[in-house]
Amino acid sequence: MRAHFEKVTPGSASLLAFERVDFEFPFYWHYHPEYELTLIVDSQGQRLVGDGIGDYGPGDLVLLGSNLPHSYRSGPVKMAEQKCHRAVVIQFREDCLGTEFFRIPEMEPVMHLLHRSACGLSFSHTAAGRVAGGKVIEFLSSSPAQRIVQLLEILVILAEEPNPVTLSTDRVRPICRIEDQQRIEAVCAHLSEHFDEEVDYVRLADKLHMDQASLCRFFKRATGRTMTAYVNELRVGAAAQLLTTTDLSVLDIGFQVGFGNYSNFNRQFKRIKGFGPRTLRQQFRSHAEPEFALPPELDADPIPSRMRA
Numbered sequence: 001m002r003a004h005f006e007k008v009t010p011g012s013a014s015l016l017a018f019e020r021v022d023f024e025f026p027f028y029w030h031y032h033p034e035y036e037l038t039l040i041v042d043s044q045g046q047r048l049v050g051d052g053i054g055d056y057g058p059g060d061l062v063l064l065g066s067n068l069p070h071s072y073r074s075g076p077v078k079m080a081e082q083k084c085h086r087a088v089v090i091q092f093r094e095d096c097l098g099t100e101f102f103r104i105p106e107m108e109p110v111m112h113l114l115h116r117s118a119c120g121l122s123f124s125h126t127a128a129g130r131v132a133g134g135k136v137i138e139f140l141s142s143s144p145a146q147r148i149v150q151l152l153e154i155l156v157i158l159a160e161e162p163n164p165v166t167l168s169t170d171r172v173r174p175i176c177r178i179e180d181q182q183r184i185e186a187v188c189a190h191l192s193e194h195f196d197e198e199v200d201y202v203r204l205a206d207k208l209h210m211d212q213a214s215l216c217r218f219f220k221r222a223t224g225r226t227m228t229a230y231v232n233e234l235r236v237g238a239a240a241q242l243l244t245t246t247d248l249s250v251l252d253i254g255f256q257v258g259f260g261n262y263s264n265f266n267r268q269f270k271r272i273k274g275f276g277p278r279t280l281r282q283q284f285r286s287h288a289e290p291e292f293a294l295p296p297e298l299d300a301d302p303i304p305s306r307m308r309a
Contacts, residue, residue: 014092014093014096014097014148015090015091015092015093015096015147015148015151016034016089016090016091016092017088017089017090017091017139017140017147018088018089018140019041019086019087019088019089019140020085020086020087020088020089021084021085021086022084022085023084023085024074024085025043025045025072025073025074025085025087026073027048027071027073027189027192028071029048029069029070029071029185029188030069030070030071031067031068031069031070032066032067032091033066033067033093034066034091034092034093035063035064035065035066035091035092035093035094035114035117036063036064036070036089036090036091037061037062037063037064037089037090037091037136037154038060038061038062038064038072038087038088038089038090039059039060039061039087039088039089039133039136039137040056040057040058040059040060040061040072040086040087041058041086041087041088041137042058042083042084042085042086043056043057043058043072043074043085043086043087044056044057044058044074044241044245045072045073045074045085045241046072046073046234046237046238047060047062047070047071047072047073047167048070048071048072048073049062049064049068049069049070049120049167049168050068050069050070050119050120050167050168050169050224051168051169051223051224051225052120052167052168052169053230053233053234053237054122054167054237055237055240055241056072056124059124059125059129059130059133060122060124061122061123061124061129061132061133061136062120062121062122062123062124062167063113063117063120063121063123063158063164064117064120065114065115065116065117065118065119065120066093066094066118068117068118068119068120068168070120072087073192088136088137088139088140090136090139090151090154092151094114096151097148102114109156109159109160110152110155110156110159112159113155113158113159114155116164116166118170119166119167119168119169119170120166120167120168121158121164121165121166121167122164122165122167123158123161123164123165124165126161126163126164127161128157128158128160128161129158129161131157132154132157132158135150135153135154135157136154138150168224169224180218180222183208183210183218184218184219184222184223186207186208187204187208187215187219187227188223188230190204190207191227191230191231191234192234195231195234195235195238195257195258196235196238196256196257196258197258198258198260199227199231201215201216201227215227231258232268232272233272235257235258235259235268236257236268236269236272236273238257239253239254239257239265239269239277240273240277240280242256242257243277243280243281243284244280244281244284250262250277250278250281253277254266254277265277
């Protein structure tokens with residue numbers, strides 16, 4: 001999994017805001033010096049931030065710090081339905097309003113927020129997140145001057161939220177050596193594609209011209225987790241999607257995502273999610289949330305694009 005450096009080019013503007021629309025959000029592990037605020041409008045899948053993997057859905061609002069590796073990975077939608085995955089993304093640098101602006105006393109809470117975002121912060125299902133999400137939507141129809149004001153309003157709102165969820169530890173940093181980036185990309189691409197199968201770690205190590213012990217140490221250093229833990233997180237994430245979007249039995253889902261027996265599936269699911277797969281399905285069916293509301297100007301079928309965030 002190569003953490004690609006992404007050069008954000010906002011042109012003459014101090015910040016960049018765009019709507020990301022596609023039939024699928026493909027896996028793309030990358031980082032950039034800009035802070036990034038992403039609101040999921042209509043999509044469902046897994047969010048990978050640093051060494052953290054979590055599920056996302058409509059209304060998911062996340063603030064990512066500078067140079068924090070991340071990716072969103074959705075499931076594909078049926079082309080016949082003509083339905084796209086949609087998100088609004090805002091990217092900005094700390095000096096977008098001047099090198100010292102966020103360091104003045106009045107901006108101390110916002111500066112603290114930006115420091116905490118180094119590990120990624122989720123504001124989903126919080127009062128602050130709902131209010132800020134509405135303002136993120138307004139970005140797309142605002143003038144450049146209005147966007148400056150709205151960005152400050154959003155950051156102030158988020159800075160006042162007492163309980164955002166931290167998405168990663170501080171153990172993961174971008175890998176700068178090209179050869180190391182290529183190795184990580186190869187390993188994680190292989191695991192992401194074959195997580196539902198029995199992984200042959202010896203064969204994978206041979207493919208990369210490494211011994212298994214060296215590969216395991218390298219992966220742990222680069223991602224903050226073991227390969228086994230990474231595969232289990234991918235499997236549990238895929239299982240969570242199947243539990244909430246299909247009527248397959250829990251047992252069948254466990255086998256389908258790669259677990260060899262139900263007890264291990266149940267144990268790993270509880271370890272990662274904090275509760276069992278049957279509990280997730282029951283809670284989802286009993287307390288299914290309504291779709292994230294779109295304003296009229298966004299409630300249309302846009303032309304798909306491959307804009308990456």
